[in-house]
Amino acid sequence: xxxxxxxxxxxxxxxxxxxxxxxxxxxxxxxxxxxxxxxxxxxxxxxxxxxxxxxxxxxxxxxxxxxxxxxxxxxxxxxxxxxxxxxxxxxxxxxxxxxxxxxxxxxxxxxxxxxxxxxxxxxxxxxxxxxxxxxxxxxxxxxxxxxxxx
Amino acid sequence: xxxxxxxxxxxxxxxxxxxxxxxxxxxxxxxxxxxxxxxxxxxxxxxxxxxxxxxxxxxxxxxxxxxxxxxxxxxxxxxxxxxxxxxxxxxxxxxxxxxxxxxxxxxxxxxxxxxxxxxxxxxxxxxxxxxxxxxxxxxxxxxxxxxxxxxxxxxxxxxxxxxxxxxxxxxxxxxxxxxxxxxxxxxxxxxxxxxxxxxxxxxxxxxxxxxxxxxx
Numbered sequence: 323x324x325x326x327x328x329x330x331x332x333x334x335x336x337x338x339x340x341x342x343x344x345x346x347x348x349x350x351x352x353x354x355x356x357x358x359x360x361x362x363x364x365x366x367x368x369x370x371x372x373x374x375x376x377x378x379x380x381x382x383x384x385x386x387x388x389x390x391x392x393x394x395x396x397x398x399x400x401x402x403x404x405x406x407x408x409x410x411x412x413x414x415x416x417x418x419x420x421x422x423x424x425x426x427x428x429x430x431x432x433x434x435x436x437x438x439x440x441x442x443x444x445x446x447x448x449x450x451x452x453x454x455x456x457x458x459x460x461x462x463x464x465x466x467x468x469x470x471x472x
Numbered sequence: 473x474x475x476x477x478x479x480x481x482x483x484x485x486x487x488x489x490x491x492x493x494x495x496x497x498x499x500x501x502x503x504x505x506x507x508x509x510x511x512x513x514x515x516x517x518x519x520x521x522x523x524x525x526x527x528x529x530x531x532x533x534x535x536x537x538x539x540x541x542x543x544x545x546x547x548x549x550x551x552x553x554x555x556x557x558x559x560x561x562x563x564x565x566x567x568x569x570x571x572x573x574x575x576x577x578x579x580x581x582x583x584x585x586x587x588x589x590x591x592x593x594x595x596x597x598x599x600x601x602x603x604x605x606x607x608x609x610x611x612x613x614x615x616x617x618x619x620x621x622x623x624x625x626x627x628x629x630x631x632x633x634x635x636x637x638x639x640x641x642x643x644x645x646x647x648x649x650x651x652x653x654x655x656x657x658x659x660x661x662x663x664x665x666x667x668x669x670x671x672x673x674x675x676x677x678x679x680x681x682x683x684x685x686x687x688x
Contacts (some may be wrong), residue, residue, distance in 0.1 A: 327648060330645075330648065342639055343636050343638045347633075391516050398624070402624040405611055406552060406611045406612065407611040408623075417632075425529075425632050426622075426631040432524070432577055433524055435524065449527065452528035459532075460532055460533065
């Protein structure tokens with residue numbers, strides 16, 4: 323316990339002026355993590371990243387239960403946090419506890435790596451959806467009252 | 473790239489100046505409406521090597537460019553560091569354009585950033601045309617406030633139990649130790665076998681110990 327407190331002390335001394343808090347979290351026995359790529363709250367595919375933790379697989383294609391869990395987690399997050407930006411690219415990273423329960427490790431949006439198996443076709447489709455999303459945003463902003471002449 | 477710098481100063485120092493800037497910005501937009509001159513979009517792109525949003529964003533821009541008179545100016549974290557821009561300088565830079573777009577997490581890659589100051593300052597863009605704007609500027613995934621978004625999921629049992637340790641001006645480490653003890657005991661019972669400390673917003677710093685060892 324003293325070792326953890328000591329670690330926090332070091333973090334505090336180094337970073338008090340930069341960040342508002344630190345966290346302590348139990349980590350997983352099984353390091354396997356699945357990263358589910360979403361667009362507009364709809365699951366698109368399970369991403370494959372080079373740095374994905376090795377461990378015991380707990381899902382296999384077509385990952386029905388995994389996608390269902392990730393979708394419901396993102397829906398709950400969106401409902402519990404109405405100001406959240408979930409309309410474009412999102413990634414939900416999932417672990418499994420030792421009792422077999424699925425849990426969310428992390429949510430990512432703007433900087434979500436979303437490499438994809440199958441020669442990247444699904445990734446290209448998501449990238450095109452992101453392009454359309456930005457195109458709509460840009461058009462909407464340019465059509466606001468003060469830019470109407472354009 | 474055009475990057476305007478200003479002297480570092482506390483964002484709370486001068487509210488009048490901020491109001492004046494808002495008025496100037498609004499006047500500039502009305503003027504462009506009347507004269508149909510070029511619209512400037514200021515983009516915070518984050519990393520020097522382009523992030524995940526860069527290509528789709530620029531593809532979208534190229535479509536818009538063919539129908540509108542717009543100019544794109546971008547800023548990345550290297551320019552922020554090289555020019556020693558403060559948190560408020562970045563936000564002012566975005567605000568001084570006609571439209572802002574933030575396509576990366578602003579704090580990433582910036583040296584000596586103060587997260588509180590940055591994400592308080594960002595609210596200046598609340599009513600400025602662009603993305604994100606309004607209350608979306610406080611989206612905890614956008615600001616990478618990990619505890620804030622995990623706490624939404626935690627209440628539904630959808631993520632691991634997490635202990636938040638606030639960095640206060642004075643820390644009570646004896647009280648923290650007690651809090652940690654109860655956290656570790658609960659986590660050991662319900663979750664898994666070791667503990668790590670994760671430093672929100674920047675990186676994960678792990679300290680692997682069995683829960684049993686830690687609980688002592």
